[in-house]
Amino acid sequence: MRAVRFHEHGGPEVLTVDEVDDPDPEHGQVVVDVEAAGVNPVDTYFREGAYPVPHLPFIGGGDLAGTVAEVGEGVEQFAVGDRVFGTGLGNGMPGSYAEQAAAPADFLAHLPDEVGFDAGAALGTVGATAWQALVHHASAEPTEVVLVHGGSGGVGHVAVQLADTMGAYVHTTASPEYEAELEDLGADTVFDYARDDLEDAVTEAGGADVVVDLHMDQYLQFNADVVNAGGRVVGIGNDTAEGGFSDIGVTKGKEVQYQFMSMFNADDIGAVLAKVADLAAQGEMTPVVHETYGFEDAGEAQRAVLEDSFLGKLVLEP
Ligand SMILES: NC(=O)c1ccc[n+]([C@@H]2O[C@H](COP(=O)([O-])OP(=O)(O)OC[C@H]3O[C@@H](n4cnc5c(N)ncnc54)[C@H](OP(=O)(O)O)[C@@H]3O)[C@@H](O)[C@H]2O)c1
Structure with missing residues (x-):
């Protein structure tokens, strides 16, 4: 699969699109076919090395939305094909800027049909x-x-x-x-x-x-x-x-x-996201997606999230 990685810490230019192995779900995880990944300032802190990553090269990104492709042992709440969104990746585990991501099931919630993948990906961290x-x-x-x-x-x-x-x-x-x-x-x-x-x-x-x-x-x-x-x-x-x-x-x-x-300290991020999802489905919390980028422009998106003025969120699509 294709994934956006940094091989060293540095500016937006260190991000490259690489061919890497598909992830396997560990106990308690699901593998998500990523339709969209949200871009947040914190993604740049990991890239720069201000926040630690477990190894290099490393797949960045914390937020995603997509469909469940594979379910690991011990996961009851999700099935293959479910629409989901989540946050908290990229912190001690590979991130969401990839065609597939293995995510702890309790970092995810069901994405309501009324909410598109771009909006779902935009919503995780900020919601x-x-x-x-x-x-x-x-x-x-x-x-x-x-x-x-x-x-x-x-x-x-x-x-x-x-x-x-x-x-x-x-x-x-x-x-x-x-x-x-x-x-x-x-x-x-x-x-x-x-x-x-x-x-x-x-x-x-x-x-x-x-x-x-x-x-x-x-x-x-x-x-x-x-x-x-x-x-x-x-x-x-x-x-x-x-x-x-x-x-x-x-x-x-x-x-x-x-x-x-x-936000990383939330007791149960998935439970919080489920409440956020209810509000999104009712139109009470609608993330504004200002711009979407392809993976090859992830560096530009990470530059823009820190430097440009706009209302709302930036999103990557594979
Ligand atoms: N602790 C946590 O759990 C947590 C979670 C999420 C985010 N954060 C942090 O919170 C910050 C914001 O995140 P974000 O995703 O909302 O970032 P963002 O999308 O880049 O938004 C930052 C906003 O701040 C505005 N701004 C700039 N200077 C300002 C000033 N002097 N007074 C008031 N507003 C000003 C910007 O407006 P203009 O562009 O018009 O200048 C922009 O709308 C970041 O530092 C991020 O790392 C922390």
Whole structure:
């Protein structure tokens, strides 16, 4: 089969399309005929070597959608021919940028007929992350105000939809060209993230009870200042926080909870994906696929996911 691999760590140019052996399912795994693989920033961290891989060359990619081709021992919930989608590959095991991928069955969920393969592949990481942030960690409630930083991003645009469908009032920040589309997705207020008076604007608009932060390097103090008493801040992005806090005391006065999370730690990713799938089938969480690429353009897709501005997700098709 064809697979996108890196033989050494480095920039997007180290990705090559190689002919490799088809995978066999281990106990608890299924082999998926991959119809589409989602592209996420984390895919580039493994490629660069910032996150470890077990060996080189290595097949990258975490998200996929396709049909079950083979079922390993001990798997009860899937049968050959089932439409599935999943996330969590490429972390200690070969990834999803391949014509076939062996995936632990509990990293997968059934893909509803209403949801196409590209949308399913786009949904894994970002749907599970938004669910873990807003439902599991923040326990957001319908009467609350949720602020999603970076609403046009992969995580951001599904977090906006999830917060809206939970009944929350949704503030989001984004580049101004995405305002109308984000309102269509469920945002009540869209703030230009580059405006100088962003903190005053969010505060005047009611602050926030829950914040989902994709850019913790810039917004740790900002979050503390705009959040309401008893608020919860869930940090998902950046592993460094150069800005830090200048006045952490404000968080004590408001009893703010900070939770930093990794989707990889979800107790049961498949169960989370099954809930995300229900929302997708009902049209409550619709990933926007901005562009699809062939495997030979995987490097360009990984460059674009970090460098270009667009609303939604990038997807690879074999
Ligand atoms: N912890 C976890 O489990 C987890 C899970 C998923 C993702 N992540 C991390 O979360 C981050 C976002 O992931 P993603 O897939 O959503 O990435 P993405 O699709 O690249 O989206 C990033 C978004 O941030 C916006 N942005 C850029 N600068 C901003 C700023 N100063 N303020 C507010 N928004 C800004 C971008 O808008 P423009 O393009 O218009 O500038 C873009 O919409 C990445 O660092 C990723 O590694 C973590």
